[in-house]
Amino acid sequence: MIALFRLLARVPLPLMHAVGGLMGWLVWWLAPTYRKRFRDNAESAGFTPAQYRPAIAAAGAMAAELPWLWARPQGESVLPRIVRWEGVAELESALAARKGVIIVSPHIGSWETLGQAIGERFVDAYGPITALFRPARKKWMAELIAGSRDRRGLHTLPTTVSGVRGLMRTLRAGGYTGILPDQVPPLGQGVWAPFFGRPAYTMTLLPRLAQQTGSRVFLAVCERLPRGAGYVIRIEAFDGTALNDPKATPEAAATAMNEGIERLIRRLPGQYVWDYARYKQPRGEAAPAATAEAAP
Numbered sequence: 001m002i003a004l005f006r007l008l009a010r011v012p013l014p015l016m017h018a019v020g021g022l023m024g025w026l027v028w029w030l031a032p033t034y035r036k037r038f039r040d041n042a043e044s045a046g047f048t049p050a051q052y053r054p055a056i057a058a059a060g061a062m063a064a065e066l067p068w069l070w071a072r073p074q075g076e077s078v079l080p081r082i083v084r085w086e087g088v089a090e091l092e093s094a095l096a097a098r099k100g101v102i103i104v105s106p107h108i109g110s111w112e113t114l115g116q117a118i119g120e121r122f123v124d125a126y127g128p129i130t131a132l133f134r135p136a137r138k139k140w141m142a143e144l145i146a147g148s149r150d151r152r153g154l155h156t157l158p159t160t161v162s163g164v165r166g167l168m169r170t171l172r173a174g175g176y177t178g179i180l181p182d183q184v185p186p187l188g189q190g191v192w193a194p195f196f197g198r199p200a201y202t203m204t205l206l207p208r209l210a211q212q213t214g215s216r217v218f219l220a221v222c223e224r225l226p227r228g229a230g231y232v233i234r235i236e237a238f239d240g241t242a243l244n245d246p247k248a249t250p251e252a253a254a255t256a257m258n259e260g261i262e263r264l265i266r267r268l269p270g271q272y273v274w275d276y277a278r279y280k281q282p283r284g285e286a287a288p289a290a291t292a293e294a295a296p
Contacts, residue, residue, distance in 0.1 A: 195261070
């Protein structure tokens, strides 16, 4: 499988996106459970078929671009040629202030490209972007993902108590991190907050990081352009909400975070991962994020 990924990494990205789009539709028609969850999530959020149908092909394109992102040769930097930036000046100003920056991007567009592009752009001036990372259970997948996480400009920490403490230290030292905020955390690591009008178990780690370190928060999306033309990364500051307020309750902070996520999705519903089980019950697990207050 690793050899196949390396072979596919040599296929032009526009072709991989085109093939991926066909794969997305194939899965849509062959997987009724997937199709129902996808449709139910999108329509309960208030989107019409015309708005969410492009996300069917986008899901396949997302999968098809992974070999190129994960398995292309180390040191090969092609992202500057295919990525366009919007709103990056304020982010760079915040990085230069060295007071910590948290970049928030939900499961929309190409978040894998987003992390690599930001790391490549800012590593020389501000060091690598740091993120928590849980290794895949399957050995071949773990090896592939590990290779992508070892690229220049990226630094990963384990999803453990020590990893959270390391992330705290990174932010307090003026570094920066990227977080996927719409993952359903294990029981004890979140609170229930509205998401498109329905209660969703929402992480408390991100608000704690923002509130305890004083880091600035930015919303970011990496939009996949049509016909494999590349990507556009849009970044905007997310200041002045309960997410940043140390006096806010966890529920208020989580609600503010979900409102920011909703805003991004409304702008690009055709690239959101609608089949993600955002409203599922959390699994029981020890909560490393709950110890974040004790981080030195």
